[in-house]
Amino acid sequence: MKEKWIAPKTVIEEFTPNEYIAVCWGVCCDVDLANDYEKNHYAPGRPPKTWWQLGCSHDNDHCGAIGNQVIRDANNDGKAERMIETGTDGLGDLTCTITNMSIGNVQVDDYIYWTTSASDGRVWHHRGTVVATVPNRPNAS
Template sequence: MVRKGWVTPKAMVEEFEANEYVAACWGVECDVDWANRFEWRQGDYNKGVTHDNIHCGNASNQVIYDDNNDGKADRMVEEGTDGLGNLLCTIYSDDNYSSVRDVSSVKVGQEIYWTTTAADGRTWNHRGTVVASTPGHPNHS
């Protein structure tokens, strides 16, 4: 014979637990007109080193990540390439691309210069302004 017992009712509280960390991030829209003129002067434009509004000209495609939420940039990645995969960005302090700048010094509202390099060796030179969040991706999540 099975014994039946009384179980005292109790309330259970569930807390939200994130299943992954979402980093704060900023976007950068490349000034494609400026960048295409730069590539033309460099002699790389006819080698397929071009800029357009769908790719680097879209602020959602260049993302600066603050991985540890300390208010400082940790890395910049171009994610919206034309079939080249994600490209790590190197940031410079000048439009001659001669002095590498630490990504942690980048702030919202600043104009920055950066390069991206594909596996085939082509390098794109960019210029743009850092924005607080990217359209449609406020936390890039």
């Protein structure tokens, strides 16, 4: 077999992440306050039923777990555009809608309110305080 001489060359691969978030934060639902809300607020419709009666409850293993709310940079511009709840109780990933501010403005220590909805029309009303995922290293995700 003949071998062909090829001049040595350096090849540099550029690392391009598929998602980039400059600020890393987490939030978990305050399940006690959220469950109180669901027990005392009515869903639209007749006969009137509370969200709790419709099966909207919160627990520490799902929305109450800090790792179950995930922010995403959908446009790869370094800004958070959406938040998703993962690890739900058999409902798949649910889109979180922050109701008291724009997701792009969320900062550590903010108290945020958000909702998630199931395909059957149920709506969960969440609230929680934003925390740094790695204290003293806000860009470490």
